Amino acid sequence: MIQANDLSKSFDQHEVLKNISLKIPAHQVVAVIGPSGSGKSTFLRCLNGLEMITGGTISVNDHLLQATDNKKLRQKTIHAIRQDTGMVFQQFNLYPHKTVIENVMEALIVVKKQSKEQARVIASQLIMRVGLQEKEEVYPSKLSGGQQQRVAIARALAMEPKIMLFDEPTSALDPELVGEVLKVMKELADEGMTMVIVTHEMKFAQDVADRILFMADGQIVEDSEPRKFFEQPSTERAQRFLAKVNEF
Amino acid sequence: MDIVIDNLPFLLKGAYYTLLITVVSMFFGLIIGLITAIARLKGNRFFRTIARVYVSIIRGTPPLVQIVIVYYGLVDYGIELGALTAAYIALSINIGAYVSEAFRGAIQAVPIGQTEAALATGMTEAQAIRRVVIPQAIRIAIPPLGNTFVGMLKETSLVSVIAVTELLRSAQLLVAQYYVYMPFYLSIAVMYWILSTLFTFILSVIEKRLSVY
Numbered sequence: 001m002i003q004a005n006d007l008s009k010s011f012d013q014h015e016v017l018k019n020i021s022l023k024i025p026a027h028q029v030v031a032v033i034g035p036s037g038s039g040k041s042t043f044l045r046c047l048n049g050l051e052m053i054t055g056g057t058i059s060v061n062d063h064l065l066q067a068t069d070n071k072k073l074r075q076k077t078i079h080a081i082r083q084d085t086g087m088v089f090q091q092f093n094l095y096p097h098k099t100v101i102e103n104v105m106e107a108l109i110v111v112k113k114q115s116k117e118q119a120r121v122i123a124s125q126l127i128m129r130v131g132l133q134e135k136e137e138v139y140p141s142k143l144s145g146g147q148q149q150r151v152a153i154a155r156a157l158a159m160e161p162k163i164m165l166f167d168e169p170t171s172a173l174d175p176e177l178v179g180e181v182l183k184v185m186k187e188l189a190d191e192g193m194t195m196v197i198v199t200h201e202m203k204f205a206q207d208v209a210d211r212i213l214f215m216a217d218g219q220i221v222e223d224s225e226p227r228k229f230f231e232q233p234s235t236e237r238a239q240r241f242l243a244k245v246n247e248f
Numbered sequence: 249m250d251i252v253i254d255n256l257p258f259l260l261k262g263a264y265y266t267l268l269i270t271v272v273s274m275f276f277g278l279i280i281g282l283i284t285a286i287a288r289l290k291g292n293r294f295f296r297t298i299a300r301v302y303v304s305i306i307r308g309t310p311p312l313v314q315i316v317i318v319y320y321g322l323v324d325y326g327i328e329l330g331a332l333t334a335a336y337i338a339l340s341i342n343i344g345a346y347v348s349e350a351f352r353g354a355i356q357a358v359p360i361g362q363t364e365a366a367l368a369t370g371m372t373e374a375q376a377i378r379r380v381v382i383p384q385a386i387r388i389a390i391p392p393l394g395n396t397f398v399g400m401l402k403e404t405s406l407v408s409v410i411a412v413t414e415l416l417r418s419a420q421l422l423v424a425q426y427y428v429y430m431p432f433y434l435s436i437a438v439m440y441w442i443l444s445t446l447f448t449f450i451l452s453v454i455e456k457r458l459s460v461y
Contacts (some may be wrong), residue, residue, distance in 0.1 A: 050364055082370045093365035096461050097383050107369035110379055140461040152365075159369055 001026040001061060001163060001194050002047065006057030008067075008108040009042055016042045017219040019056065024211075026162075029195045031205035035241060039199045041217065045166055046168050047196065048085045049078030060085065061143030061162050083111075086156030090168040092148040094155070095183035101127060101136040104155045111159065126154040130184050150184055157188075159247040164188065182208075206230050214238045214247070252431045255422050259432075262418030269335050269404045269414060270443075276340035281347025282382075288352055290377065299348070306345035312406050314338050319410040330349050333450055335407040337402065346396045354389035355381060387458045394451040398444050405440075415439055 002024040002082060009017040016039045023032055032040045045051040046061060052074065057066045061084040065077045084173035094103050097191045114122075127136055130150035140148050147171055166185065170178040182204050189195055189208050199205055205212060205226060212229040214222035214237075222229060222238045233239050252259070287299040306314070318341075319334035331339065358381050366376035408417035419432040426432075 048368060050367065079370070079372065082368060085368070087365075087368035089361060089365060089368075091361050093359075093361040095362065095365070095380055095384075097387070106379065107371065110375050111370040127454075141461055155365075155369065 006056030031209035037217040039218040086161035262415040267413040273339035276342030278343030282347035285351035350392040354385040
């Protein structure tokens with residue numbers, strides 16, 4: 001489903017991702033963890049072209065993006081990749097000038113060219129799925145962070161993505177609101193969605209993910225099953241990280 | 249006072265032209281300004297440069313000079329414009345530059361995460377700008393645009409020099425006829441003030457309408 005070969009990303013002289021190669025099969029739930037500045041978010045953003053790779057290739061649902069592609073080809077590929085991926089951001093990024101249901105309908109109307117009536121039906125179902133049916137006509141500013149993030153998930157799902165990307169979806173939330181978002185994500189995972197989740201929620205990663213990617217200094221240092229990773233991390237870097245996380 | 253009341257229809261006709269010129273120039277200025285702002289922010293080098301030079305020239309030259317260039321200057325090249333048309337053109341081009349600055353600031357004030365969210369749902373860059381960024385930018389731009397438009401209303405008095413009978417010139421014509429100054433000039437001052445206040449009021453209503461969220 002996702003395949004990276006020698007993927008690199010530099011900002012000017014600064015190399016953020018170094019020769020990453022991996023395969024993620026369909027229906028797998030991958031948690032990407034690691035210290036801040038390790039390149040986790042950048043890696044995730046490379047998967048849907050919000051950051052353009054500067055070396056290697058990346059293939060998402062058979063759309064092959066190469067660092068050497070010219071601008072036109074690159075735009076075309078990235079556009080195709082984005083049709084198949086949904087993304088959820090740390091800061092939610094809901095459209096503040098649109099109501100909850102309009103947020104979910106927007107891409108259906110603009111990208112999929114559906115009629116308003118069609119879009120409304122689909123959006124309504126998705127909003128129900130994330131448990132916010134009473135909030136359809138409300139503006140995002142009136143919602144809690146957890147509710148906003150659930151709307152953001154519904155918005156991403158509206159495009160029927162094959163892959164969902166989560167960029168620290170609970171990091172901006174008050175602790176008591178984290179659970180409701182993770183619950184929606186777990187349901188998605190149980191339904192077989194392919195998911196890549198950058199997260200600091202170790203417990204969630206352990207319980208829900210099929211696979212842990214531990215990143216440090218722009219590389220995947222460890223790639224293993226959750227149980228093995230949390231109980232017997234094989235690298236010293238991961239051991240140090242887990243010791244820090246478990247300090248409290 | 250009586251001579252003002254006797255000539256009120258004439259002055260009101262002047263006010264009508266002042267308002268007409270303002271609204272027409274505002275309309276085209278908004279279009280020019282929006283296109284210029286987008287060209288400066290998203291255009292390639294060629295369009296960016298054109299937009300920047302345009303804004304720089306307009307902001308760096310007096311509007312009165314711009315008006316006489318359009319009306320008298322173009323005649324040298326065989327382009328003879330009616331006074332009113334020349335006023336529309338000169339003022340639209342003038343205000344467009346100021347509007348573009350207001351829009352540019354407003355577009356930059358919309359968080360980048362908004363564009364990214366739109367792109368991530370599969371929108372093209374153009375769709376993201378049109379559907380997500382611009383609607384938010386317009387609301388941010390309203391207060392500075394309000395200042396620009398009220399300034400514009402007052403600047404229309406400059407087109408009296410090319411014989412458009414707007415408010416100022418109506419007063420001047422009456423002064424020439426009756427040889428009294430104060431009553432006419434004072435009444436048009438009051439009219440300008442009323443119009444400005446009206447404009448400010450309308451804009452504040454629009455601003456309220458747009459801030460439902």
